[in-house]
Amino acid sequence: MSEDVLRVENVAKRFGPVTALHDVNLHLGKGEVLGLLGDNGAGKSTLIKIISGFQKPDSGKLFVKGDETELRSVDHARSLGIDCVYQDLALVNQLDVVQNMFLRREQVHRPIPFLARKRMREQTREALDEIGVNVPRLGVPVARLSGGQRQAIAVARTVHSDADIILLDEPLAAMGAKEGAMILDVVARLRAEGKVSIIMIAHNYVHVLESCDRVNLIQDGEITFDKPTGETSVEELNEIVVEEYRRARARAAG
């Protein structure tokens, strides 16, 4: 891979008595797809929220495209090309599919002329077709759609944005097998094009090994494993996780 588009150095984050991230170091190359694996509560979402400007770290540094950057907000991160599909999707239930697709653009906050609305519908349809997910009625509030369809809209919105650093927090979480495969196809296409860099949180080792260039494992708020996917296996990843589980049980037993 060429230069890093993102570097996280010694990042720590606490929530009261809970240390979510101890001392995290991570890097993402241009055009690279990095899989981030880790148990529940390991710190994956906190890390992604820090990289997307949603939360601030207590300490540590973030470099975006070579420049040390203190992200002030999600909008600030977006202005630098970083966009995230959060686990809870960040769709607005009462708004319809088209309005959600354009949520972060100012049209939604003003009356929309008929022609602009028509263009927005066309672009929404195009973005969803690109993902390959069928959402027949674009005018319904997204609250009435399935979890998989909602997830697809959130992913389509990010892929169709100007972002060149895309963070996917468990993009397959609410999906059936067919919809999940479509999202993995989109990741595969973006990976082949090499224009965007992606961090994908996932629980399925096989998905990560097949869809990513490199894999990081986060355990108890620290990156404990970093290898190209071609140099590791489900067995090796399993072994590390089981070993950590044994250690945690031994610690708990005193």
Ligand SMILES: Nc1ncnc2c1ncn2[C@@H]1O[C@H](COP(=O)(O)OP(=O)(O)OP(=O)(O)O)[C@@H](O)[C@H]1O
């Ligand atoms: N806003 C918060 N307030 C208090 N504690 C938090 C907050 N956000 C995260 N935590 C705690 O920080 C730790 C890491 O949480 P995080 O959500 O980053 O884990 P995760 O690896 O994404 O887990 P999961 O796979 O279950 O989503 C957990 O112990 C969690 O309870």
